[in-house]
Amino acid sequence: MLMRCFVHGHAEFCITQHKWAWPFMQPVDVKGLGLDDYYEVIDKPMDFSTIKKQMEAKEYKNVREICTDVRLVFKNAMKYNDERSDVHVMAKTLLAKFEEKWLQLLPKVTEEEKRREEEEAEAQLDMQLAQDAAHAKMARDTSNELYEVDVHLDELREMLVQKCRKTSTEEKRKLGAALTRLSPEDLGKALEIVAQSNTGFQATAEEVELDMDAQSESTLWRLKFFVKDALKSQGNNNNNDNNKINNNSGTNNNKRKREICDAIAKTAKKKKQKPSA
DSSP, rough: OOOHHHSSSOOOOOOOSSTTOOOGSOOOOOTTTTTTTHHHSSSSSSOOHHHHHHHHHHTTSSSOOOOOOOHHHHHHHHHHSSSHHHHHHHHHHHHHHHHHHEEEEEEHHHHHHHHHHHHHHHHHHHHHHHHHHHHHHHHHHHHHHHHHHHHHHHHHHHHHHHSOOOOOOHHHHHHHHHHSOOOOHHHHHOOOOOOOOTTTTTTTTTOOOGGGGGHHHHHHHHHHHHHHHHHHHHHHHHHHHHTTHHHHHHHHHHHHHHHHHHHHHHHHHHHHOOOOO
């Protein structure tokens, strides 16, 4: 570590090897020296043995924190001892030498800090990339699992339809009538169900023609289940919100109902007409 040589090592200048460093090597013997007011004057005692222990325990985050404690050693001595005392003069002299050497080492410290920041940024980027890759893999795996579930559900749905009886003409008529009682939102969802099995069917068109006889059994059964649940939910909502009817919503609902009724009636009329001889 850069400051290890500066403070404790064997470089050209090591503050602890100076001939005047001895008063600052160990904590002040407050009790032995009878310094009753020491802790009233000094808020944070500091000495070089404490700095060394903290360096070895890696309690310092960077070099500048060590420098702060080194300065504190000398500033405490200067603060507590009279300017004319030997300890004050020794501390002031060593602090000046320390600051002089620190200015010489500052470019290296700055360079080391910059290099460390770059390493940390690179490590952070690598971690972020690894997390992104893990999230992408999780998303792919989840998507594949959902696709497999959808395929399995489609297979089960088809098996269920095959085992169910065929929808009668009367049931189709009732289903068509039930569609007209749906809310605009639920009606749109019902038409989307039809569109899923009929690629040419425009669920969002202003005018639709819905031929119940042309729908597959799977579509009819899906519509039955959906309409049953929707009307049940719709009935519950109406019971709870009888006093909150929106006139505009009612107008749109009636308009959409008329469109579906007209479409179903138009389809039924076409099927009854016989071709002319």
